[in-house]
Amino acid sequence: MRAIVYTKPGSASVLQLTERELPQPDRGEVRVRIVVSGVNPTDWKSRSGGGSAAGPGTEFVPNQDGAGVVDAVGDDVSQLSVGDRVWLALSAWQRPTGGTAQEYTVLPVERVFPLPDVADFDLGASLGVPALTAHRALTVAEDGPSRLAPGVLAGRSVLVAGGAGAVGHAAIQLARWAGATVIATVSNEEKAELAAAAGALHVVHYTAPDAAQRIRAIAPDGVDQIVEVSVGGNNALNLAVARSRTTIASYANDRAEGFPLDVGAAMRLNLRYQFVLLYTVGADALRQGAEDVNAAIRDGALPIGVEAGLPVHRFALEQTADAHRAVEQGAVGKVLIDVTAP
Incomplete structure (x- = not known):
């Protein structure tokens, strides 16, 4: 599968497109095919060394937020099923290769939330952080x-x-x-x-x-x-x-x-x-927040796009470095990366 990785902190130029093995979910985990990845300031700050910067020999996949489709589930997962549309939060937190700038990621089920039917993947990838x-x-x-x-x-x-x-x-x-x-x-x-x-x-x-x-x-x-x-x-x-x-x-x-x-x-x-x-609010706060956010989405209260006050800027996966530069340079709106087909 295609993935963006970096092995040392630095400017956006450290981000490289590569091929990685398809990861397998363990107990309590789900694998998600990423359709859209979202970029936030925390992503470039971590990449540049201000957060969970990669150490020698460590391969990191960036980006905390994204949306996609559940592709596989591990044991003891009952909340989600294969085929469910979902949005993700804190994908790369304490999981070096968990970021959403790749075609598939494996995460604890507690970081994966159902995406309401009324929401598209762009909105899902804009939630998270x-x-x-x-x-x-x-x-x-x-x-x-x-x-x-x-x-x-x-x-x-x-x-x-x-x-x-x-x-x-x-x-x-x-x-x-x-x-x-x-x-x-x-x-x-x-x-x-x-x-x-x-x-x-x-x-x-x-x-x-x-x-x-x-x-x-x-x-x-x-x-x-x-x-x-x-x-x-x-x-x-x-x-x-x-x-x-x-x-x-x-x-x-x-x-x-x-x-x-x-x-x-x-x-x-x-x-x-x-x-x-x-990162440190705890699983209960994340779960409750996600439940309330999903309720707001169902009520039509969280639209994105220029008409809703949040312009969207799109990049391809191989342009992830450019997407990071856009956020780092203060792009007004939401920067999204198209990873796989919907």
């Missing part, structure tokens, strides 16, 4: 729900920083599906249009001198929850718009090198800073 991260960020608030469903965020205001990014896009959609008033912040007008297309009721340029005043005009008492892509860079704005007991769920620190925590201001507001990383 973005959707599950967004779900986690929306379900860790002190006063908020632990699961998402229609109406559970009714009456609450959610501020989504970086509303044109993949996680921000999913957070806007999931929060709207759950009934929240969603405010998104962006850096320019093009991204503002994408955040609005995703479903944000209000969009604010975070660079504007009156950004805090504009957000306060929408949420006079302060926002209830913040989904944060740059906890350091946006700290001053967050302190200006948070109400008492706001939870700031941070999944990244883009554009910032540090986090200038104002302890006094945070204490006065009883703020909760919740840091979010999918």
Whole structure:
């Protein structure tokens, strides 16, 4: 089978197309024929040495997310059957050759989820890291729900920083599906249009001198929850718009090198800073997140494409290095790799 591999960390040029033996599922595992692979920032960061970089003699297959069809099942697997359409999450986590940039991969069944009939493989490959991260960020608030469903965020205001990014896009959609008033912040007008297309009721340029005043005009008492892509860079704005007991769920620190925590201001507001990383949230959190994400998909709440605020950029498997470069260079939207025929 065809696969993309790398044996040492580095630039996208370390990614090479090769042939690998067809892997076999063990007990509790399933083999999936990958139709579409999704690329996220975590993929190029790992490849470049910032995460699970390959050591000497180790062959790594990149990419955490994907969608395809169950091709074989190991013993003790009852949740899925051969022929089931599925989406994957954390495929390469602690599994060097488990990534989705290959025609087949074998994963623990806990990382493989049914793909609703209404969803295509492009949507399935766009879930994983973005959707599950967004779900986690929306379900860790002190006063908020632990699961998402229609109406559970009714009456609450959610501020989504970086509303044109993949996680921000999913957070806007999931929060709207759950009934929240969603405010998104962006850096320019093009991204503002994408955040609005995703479903944000209000969009604010975070660079504007009156950004805090504009957000306060929408949420006079302060926002209830913040989904944060740059906890350091946006700290001053967050302190200006948070109400008492706001939870700031941070999944990244883009554009910032540090986090200038104002302890006094945070204490006065009883703020909760919740840091979010999918790799260590545990199997139960992933399962619950996937269940809620699938419910949102069935309700038509998670579309992708430029008309839904998330442009799609396509590459062939042999162009995986170019796909990684696109994400690394800040491509706006979702980068997908066509691996096998649907």
